[in-house]
Amino acid sequence: xxxxxxxxxxxxxxxxxxxxxxxxxxxxxxxxxxxxxxxxxxxxxxxxxxxxxxxxxxxxxxxxxxxxxxxxxxxxxxxxxxxxxxxxxxxxxxxxxxxxxxxxxxxxxxxxxxxxxxxxxxxxxxxxxxxxxxxxxxxxxxxxxxxxxxxxxxxxxxxxxxxxxxxxxxxxxxxxxxxxxxxxxxx
Numbered sequence: 629x630x631x632x633x634x635x636x637x638x639x640x641x642x643x644x645x646x647x648x649x650x651x652x653x654x655x656x657x658x659x660x661x662x663x664x665x666x667x668x669x670x671x672x673x674x675x676x677x678x679x680x681x682x683x684x685x686x687x688x689x690x691x692x693x694x695x696x697x698x699x700x701x702x703x704x705x706x707x708x709x710x711x712x713x714x715x716x717x718x719x720x721x722x723x724x725x726x727x728x729x730x731x732x733x734x735x736x737x738x739x740x741x742x743x744x745x746x747x748x749x750x751x752x753x754x755x756x757x758x759x760x761x762x763x764x765x766x767x768x769x770x771x772x773x774x775x776x777x778x779x780x781x782x783x784x785x786x787x788x789x790x791x792x793x794x795x796x797x798x799x800x801x802x803x804x805x806x807x808x809x810x811x812x813x814x815x
């Protein structure tokens with residue numbers, strides 16, 4: 629009986645960790661860690677920076693968001709101001725055909741039906757490289773991942789998913805969005 633309870637608990641905990649939730653809200657400059665502000669100042673952007681806090685299944689992060697060359701960028705930091713990643717929102721047609729085919733192949737293998745809602749390039753690299761990536765047009769494609777939000781159908785229901793994969797279509801992470809908590813009645 630003890631073995632069954634432990635296995636049941638492990639399955640329940642694992643299933644909770646597979647859901648994605650996030651809450652994002654704007655914050656004031658004085659709420660931003662000094663280390664994060666210092667990094668953004670080194671980048672010397674010609675754009676207005678907006679600061680946000682994000683709470684998710686992974687904890688709390690701080691994001692600097694701005695527009696450059698018709699793309700939305702997000703530079704993410706932990707609560708102490710340590711750099712986590714740089715992301716750039718892109719359109720599907722901006723991807724090389726080879727990458728599109730690799731991503732489609734993976735999605736076709738995991739979903740009966742799907743529609744891409746949002747796609748971002750994501751760079752996980754050291755601070756100096758990120759300064760270069762953020763200041764330039766992100767020509768360096770090393771360590772690039774793709775974060776894709778899709779509306780997909782696996783079984784009988786259609787759900788929202790966040791997929792993280794490499795450019796060759798290797799699936800790294802798949803999270804199903806947690807149902808939204810609606811305290812208000814909607815008519």
